[in-house]
Amino acid sequence: MMDRVILGDNQFFAVNHLSDERSRAQAIRFKDDKAIIDVLDAAMDCGIKTFMCTTHDRIAHICDYMRKNPERYADFKFFPCMPYAHKYANAITELGILGTLKAYMPGNIFSVTGKAGIAFLKKDFPSMMELLVDAEMKMFEGMNTPVIFLQNVIVDLMLGLGTDEMFVHFADYIRSRYNAEPGFITMNMPRMVDLCQRVGISSPIICSSINKIGFRMSGSIAEYEEYLTSDREFRPMAMQCLAAGALRPDEAMEYVTRFPKIESVLFGASTKPHILQTKTLIEEGFARNNG
Amino acid sequence: MIKAALIGLGKMGISHAAILGGLPGVELAAVCDTDSLIRSGFEKLTRIPFYSDYKKMIEEVRPDCVYVITPTRLHFDMVMYALEKGCHVFCEKPFALTIEQGEQMAALAKSKGLVGQVGYHNRYIGTFNEMKRLLAAGVIGRPFYFMGEAYGPVILKKKGGTWRSEKGSGGGCIEDYAAHVLNLINYVTGSTLVDCAGVQMPGIFSGEVDDATYGSLRLENGMCGQISVNWSDDTVRKMTTSVKIAGDGGKLEADATTLKIYVREDKPEYGLEKGWNFRYITGLTPQVDFNLRGEEYTLEDAAFIKGIATGEVDGRNSFESALQTDIIIHKMIADWESNFKAAKV
Numbered sequence: 001m002m003d004r005v006i007l008g009d010n011q012f013f014a015v016n017h018l019s020d021e022r023s024r025a026q027a028i029r030f031k032d033d034k035a036i037i038d039v040l041d042a043a044m045d046c047g048i049k050t051f052m053c054t055t056h057d058r059i060a061h062i063c064d065y066m067r068k069n070p071e072r073y074a075d076f077k078f079f080p081c082m083p084y085a086h087k088y089a090n091a092i093t094e095l096g097i098l099g100t101l102k103a104y105m106p107g108n109i110f111s112v113t114g115k116a117g118i119a120f121l122k123k124d125f126p127s128m129m130e131l132l133v134d135a136e137m138k139m140f141e142g143m144n145t146p147v148i149f150l151q152n153v154i155v156d157l158m159l160g161l162g163t164d165e166m167f168v169h170f171a172d173y174i175r176s177r178y179n180a181e182p183g184f185i186t187m188n189m190p191r192m193v194d195l196c197q198r199v200g201i202s203s204p205i206i207c208s209s210i211n212k213i214g215f216r217m218s219g220s221i222a223e224y225e226e227y228l229t230s231d232r233e234f235r236p237m238a239m240q241c242l243a244a245g246a247l248r249p250d251e252a253m254e255y256v257t258r259f260p261k262i263e264s265v266l267f268g269a270s271t272k273p274h275i276l277q278t279k280t281l282i283e284e285g286f287a288r289n290n291g
Numbered sequence: 292m293i294k295a296a297l298i299g300l301g302k303m304g305i306s307h308a309a310i311l312g313g314l315p316g317v318e319l320a321a322v323c324d325t326d327s328l329i330r331s332g333f334e335k336l337t338r339i340p341f342y343s344d345y346k347k348m349i350e351e352v353r354p355d356c357v358y359v360i361t362p363t364r365l366h367f368d369m370v371m372y373a374l375e376k377g378c379h380v381f382c383e384k385p386f387a388l389t390i391e392q393g394e395q396m397a398a399l400a401k402s403k404g405l406v407g408q409v410g411y412h413n414r415y416i417g418t419f420n421e422m423k424r425l426l427a428a429g430v431i432g433r434p435f436y437f438m439g440e441a442y443g444p445v446i447l448k449k450k451g452g453t454w455r456s457e458k459g460s461g462g463g464c465i466e467d468y469a470a471h472v473l474n475l476i477n478y479v480t481g482s483t484l485v486d487c488a489g490v491q492m493p494g495i496f497s498g499e500v501d502d503a504t505y506g507s508l509r510l511e512n513g514m515c516g517q518i519s520v521n522w523s524d525d526t527v528r529k530m531t532t533s534v535k536i537a538g539d540g541g542k543l544e545a546d547a548t549t550l551k552i553y554v555r556e557d558k559p560e561y562g563l564e565k566g567w568n569f570r571y572i573t574g575l576t577p578q579v580d581f582n583l584r585g586e587e588y589t590l591e592d593a594a595f596i597k598g599i600a601t602g603e604v605d606g607r608n609s610f611e612s613a614l615q616t617d618i619i620i621h622k623m624i625a626d627w628e629s630n631f632k633a634a635k636v
Contacts, residue, residue: 013528021549023527023528024526027526027528096301101328123327123328123331123332123335125331125332125335125336153583153584156309156313156581156582156583156584157305157306157309157583158309159309159312159313160308160309160310160311160312160313160581160583161305161308161309161312161336161337161339162312162337162338162339163336163337165336166336187582187583188313188581188582191313191581213573214578215573215576216582217578218578218579218580218581218582219578219580220578243573244548244571244572244573245571245573246571246573246574
């Protein structure tokens with residue numbers, strides 16, 4: 001089982017779906033890595049031990065810090081989400097697709113002796129994917145990473161293009177190479193559940209927007225609710241429960257905790273009282289609805 | 292079922308391909324690109340038929356519509372060919388390299404009764420649409436000034452690489468970033484930018500093209516304003532676009548997430564109280580069937596497909612409206628070249 005309550009990282013990296021101004025304020029507040037570590041410490045004090053984060057360059061600094069303080073963070077878990085999409089999107093505009101592969105694939109893709117070169121030469125996409133996963137995972141060396149997520153832009157892109165086998169490759173690689181569970185973040189949860197069933201990815205962890213007003217719940221909120229109350233085999237994780245801040249925390253969590261199938265709830269917060277309040281609302285909500 | 296074919300599998304092309312794959316009522320029947328890596332990727336990983344010759348693709352597949360998502364300098368030949376073959380066309384922005392080419396494409400689409408749409412996706416963002424609605428309704432009285440801005444971290448180092456950094460290819464900050472802002476100002480004001488002055492287009496890192504675009508502008512309706520656009524700005528995480536409009540009765544400020552409305556007196560018919568009012572994207576976004584990178588990209592493709600299928604063309608991003616954007620871009624480049632380039636530091 002994943003932890004019930006998971007801290008996300010959007011607040012640290014100026015991601016705010018409701019306000020560009022708040023983004024700016026967050027960018028200023030979390031300029032120093034210490035400010036991020038302080039929030040992680042506060043979350044740990046509240047009993048939260050899982051941090052879900054993109055493979056942003058600055059997460060590498062956080063991992064370095066934790067490696068230097070192994071006792072304090074022995075139980076701490078990372079759920080990496082890859083790739084940090086804007087890094088690649090901006091690179092593709094600037095360098096093109098080939099240039100981006102050159103810049104981010106480890107090793108020289110034009111050297112015929114390395115894994116990268118051979119994969120590139122043979123246009124072996126599963127191997128290229130493995131190399132990119134390894135590159136993204138490098139910063140987590142020695143850390144506990146029980147679930148590794150593919151980020152929503154990639155998942156939804158692959159979903160739309162119908163590259164079904166690549167999902168299977170990703171899931172198999174994460175399980176075999178990292179002894180971790182594969183996770184998928186998506187804006188299209190019902191389709192992703194169907195796809196996993198179709199291609200035989202067992203018990204997939206699927207993280208998607210789940211909120212009372214249907215924000216970013218593609219298709220319809222009714223369809224999502226049907227999947228969340230069905231016996232389809234998947235492990236749902238809820239994100240954007242506050243609908244980017246449009247909902248009050250109590251009403252938001254009251255809604256999410258109506259679905260006992262939801263294994264974990266991801267949220268972002270920057271202060272200890274806020275973290276504690278959200279955690280309490282989630283835990284009490286699930287206890288009430290299941291008790 | 293509408294049959295679509297797509298030419299050009301760069302970042303935007305792949306994105307449109309995936310959205311078309313996810314949308315109901317449309318089948319992505321074939322894609323075309325000349326890159327061997329992309330070809331191999333599509334052939335190995337998807338079931339979508341792949342061509343490297345767009346004419347052959349259109350001949351063989353006989354699509355209802357063609358997406359032209361290639362560099363700007365290639366738009367004209369491809370769009371004209373597709374229109375000649377009777378296909379509706381979705382073309383990415385910027386529309387045309389020259390005004391004459393843009394006029395010819397718009398004229399041919401019109402004479403053949405075909406839907407032409409250009410990919411200015413900001414026209415499908417809820418906050419900007421609400422801004423347009425409230426402005427037209429007169430909630431801020433008589434508007435007299437606009438400010439359009441866009442910033443993003445695209446070019447942060449001295450180096451070229453793709454067509455975007457080549458002069459004359461439709462790259463550069465003005466074609467890539469400022470085009471969005473200029474197009475959006477035309478849209479929200481319901482007028483057309485006709486004149487410019489004091490244009491500055493400095494190259495910050497790029498050799499041949501501009502990395503920023505600044506200048507004063509005038510709309511056909513008399514309203515004046517300015518734009519400030521810079522794609523070498525890493526104070527933001529991704530492209531961030533905003534428009535502000537001041538009127539004698541208040542002010543509107545919109546970005547992709549929030550619309551701020553300041554009114555001098557209560558406007559109960561619009562749910563506005565005297566002072567600042569906020570409307571958020573969460574309340575202004577229609578539900579989409581498939582979401583990749585944001586609702587606006589799905590909405591623009593869905594509108595195009597719906598226009599073809601039902602004849603209800605929303606016309607929001609017509610070839611003609613994109614041509615208006617090209618015209619003001621050309622005027623701005625001419626202004627910069629005549630006035631300031633000599634004094635470039």
